[in-house]
Amino acid sequence: MESQYEPWLVMLSIAIAVFASFVAFNLTSRVAAARTRRIAACWLAGSAVCMGTGIWAMHFIGMLALTLAIPVAYGIGMTVLSLLIAIGTSGYSLHILNRASSRAPQLIVAGAVMAGGIVAMHYVGMEALTFNPAVRYDPWLVLASILIAAAASTGALWINRRVRSDRLAASLPLKLLGALIMGLSISGMHYTGMAAAHIPAGAVCITDNGVFNAWWLAGAVGGVAFLLLATSFHLSMVDSYLAARSGQHNLELEKMNAELERNTADLMQANSQLRQEIDERIRSEQKVAYLAYHDTLTSLPNRRMLSSHLLHAVNQAQRQGKTLALLLIDLDRFKTVNDTMGHEAGDQLLLEVATRIRHCLRESDIIARLGGDEFVVMLEDVDTPAAIAVVAEKILAVARWPFVISEQEFYVTASIGISLFPQDGQNEQSLLRCADIAMYKAKDDGKNAFRFFCNELNEHAIEKLTLETYLRTAIERQEISMHYQPKVGLQSGRIVGVEALMRWTHPKLGIVPPSRFIPLAEETRIIRQLGRWAIEESCRQAVAWREQGLGDLNIAVNLSVSQFGDEGLHRDIAAILQSTGMDPTRLELEITESMFMDRFEESLRTIQRLKEAGVRIAVDDFGTGFSSLSTLKNLPIDTLKIDGAFVRGLPADAKDAGITRAIVAMGKTLNVTVVAEAVETEAQRDFLHAASCDQVQGYYYSKPVTAARLSEMLAAPSFA
Structure with a gap:
């Protein structure tokens, strides 16, 4: 179709x-x-x-x-x-x-x-x-x-x-x-x-x-x-x-959320850092505050915290009519331990001492460290001095216990000064000053003891402070002079040397004996200045006598404990010898047995350094210490000086006579010169001559005299 x-x-x-x-x-x-x-x-x-x-x-x-x-x-x-x-x-x-x-x-x-x-x-x-x-x-x-x-x-x-x-x-x-x-x-x-x-x-x-x-x-x-x-x-x-708008909005929202999350993260991180900084600052401030009121070594309260506690305790004791005690504790021979064992050992010793003292106290008592080897104990609400004495005895006892540091055992003691509120002072300064005065009294009395403050101690302290003030300017004011005591050779009867001795004549105080100002100089370390001046002045005088045709004399000068422990002693001696033109072999430095027995190894090094400078070393006051022939044979010494305590009993005291003969024989064995001190009688001289002692000195021949008077004596033929 x-x-x-x-x-x-x-x-x-x-x-x-x-x-x-x-x-x-x-x-x-x-x-x-x-x-x-x-x-x-x-x-x-x-x-x-x-x-x-x-x-x-x-x-x-x-x-x-x-x-x-x-x-x-x-x-x-x-x-x-x-x-x-x-x-x-x-x-x-x-x-x-x-x-x-x-x-x-x-x-x-x-x-x-x-x-x-x-x-x-x-x-x-x-x-x-x-x-x-x-x-x-x-x-x-x-x-x-x-x-x-x-x-x-x-x-x-x-x-x-x-x-x-x-x-x-x-x-x-x-x-x-x-x-x-x-x-x-x-x-x-x-x-x-x-x-x-x-x-x-x-x-x-x-x-x-x-x-x-x-x-x-x-x-x-x-x-x-x-x-x-x-x-x-x-x-x-x-x-x-x-959907596109929604997606765009979602994208923008996601971006905003991401930015918000980043900002939140940044804020959280900043907050965390800020919190850490705040915490660190708080810790730092707490540490600073702690260090401001505590001793860094022992963690005990320091002087600032002690002042706060003491002020509160004084106010409370005053309101309640109660007694407050302040104990100032100073260790004896701590410097020896510190110098010998080192500062680390000294720190360990201080820590152990602080622990021992703490165990002697009640929970309410305060212990503080002022610095160095000084501690302070504050006892509140004490009834009688006897109760305070019990605490002081406990502290002395624990201080005497042996200390073992670096597998080495050693001993120290303590000296304690005690002041009471309100009898001795109304505030921190006066109470500490009184306790300090009492503590030095304990040291003067032989250490390892405690003493309560009294007015007599205050007067003594004021006198001591005045004397120290005068002593510090004595050299500049030419108040210190040197006197010389002849040393006579027993065989020749002539002056073969002298011992140089310091004398102080103050315009107000008059003649101040060495027994009074030498210990004070040792305590205040003025002795180093005085000792150096004495050596330099003696060397200048010996050179002057030689230039005057009065012969070459041996000049013996005593060394103090502080001088002998000075690391720069041999350098000072060398500088003095060079500046004065002194023959080193004519300078003889005298030390005591106790000076080299306390720290034998260090003392041996010091003596060897001095011998390297060419000077002679003499052991003074021999026989009163604990040295032995085995100790002496290791020391490069040149002279032994028989202490006068043995000479004064001659010739009647058989023990003194036996000790003297033994010392002379020891000297001959060591091939060193033997000198007898404090010869005051002809019988003492004759005994020493018969014992074959080399030299003598004492009032039998002459007391210490000025340089001018000694010049006249050097012109005389002999003491025979």
Whole structure:
């Protein structure tokens, strides 16, 4: 049967197919962007309806575009069934596409389903037309239509898959290309399928209850399809716009959240650093505050904290009418331990002493360290001096216990001065001063003791302080002078040497005896200045006598404990010898046994250094100490001086006589010069001469005299 197509309906059908594909693909892109599964399902259903309706509309408009010589009618049932097939297969294929990856098998399955739906929809729709005789189909064209539908559908779905990827999500040209291919595939399949259908000549349409108004049907289908597609496209665009705005807002919100998180992290880090700095500062301030009120070595309260406690205790004792005691403790011989064992050993000793004293006290008592080897104990609410004395005795007892440091055992003692409130003072300064005076009284009385303060001690302390003040300027005021006592050789009867002795004549105090100012000079370390001056003055005088033709005399000068312990003594002696021009062999330095016995190894090094300078060494007051022949033989000494305590009993006292002979014999054995001191009688001189003593000195010959008087004596022939 002859037929022809209405061109504008053909173009309308193709346009609907392309537009429907574009809308469907655009809607499927909303599936991936949906926030929930329910919204995704709604967008997928909309895509299926749009795709299925577009395919179906294209088919019927394409069929309506075919003009036949006979009137035709479309069966309602098959027409609706074809619509449902188009919508169902579109939905299923889009569902597969939405769940599938970009791998080929899933795309082929989705394309096959879509092609099958298009083919099924077409041929079911053709069944809506019933002809007599029936329509015949060209199998090759049918196959061609199927292949066109399959290839075009798979390609369009592949493009749609690419469009939905993140990288190409905004690619409008690809969307249009996919829609064009899908629309053309639908159109190509439809018109190929239509070409495959052959309506026999003279056939008539026998469809029951069909729709006959083709123009009305075309307009209705096209209008509804276009309205549906346009509405769906508008909704998708609105949703896309809203999603883009939402995405932009979410992105901005994420940026703001990220910035807020960074700021929060920075703030937390800054807060953490600030907290650490605050904690560190608090710890530092606490440490500074602790160090300000505690001794760094023993962790005992220091003088500042003692002042605070003492002020409070004085106020409380004053209100309650009670007695307060202050004990000032000073270690005896601590300097010896510190110098011998080193400062580390001295620190360990102080720590042990602090621990021992603490155990002697009550919990309410205060112990503080003032510095060096001085400690202060404050006893509150004490009843009687006897109770204070008990505490002092305990402290003295624990101080006498042996100390073991670096596996070496040694002993120290303590001297304690005690002052009482309110009898001895009303404040910290007066109480500490009184306790200090009492402590020095304990030291003067032999150490290892305690003394209570009394007014007599205060007067003594004031006198002592005044004497110290005068003594410090005595050399500058030329109040100190040197006197010389001759040493006489027993064989020749002539003066062979002198002992230089200091004398102090003060304008107000008059003659101050050495027994009074020498110990004070030792205690205040003024002795080093006095001793150096005495050696230098004696050397100058010896050189003057030599230049006057009065002979080369040996000058003996006493060394104090402080001088002998000075590391720079040998350098001072060498400088004096060089500046005065004194012959080193004519200078004799006198030391006592106790000076080198306390620290024998150090003393031996000091003596050896002095011997290297060329001077002579004499042991003064020999016999009163504890040295032995084995000790003396290791010392490079030149002279032994017999102490006057043994000479005064000669010759009547047999013990003194025996000791004197033994000392002389020891001297001969050691090949040193033996000198006897304090010779006052002819009998003593004769005994010493008979005992083969080398030299003597004493009032029998002369008391210490001035340099001018000794010059006159040197001019005399002899003492024989």
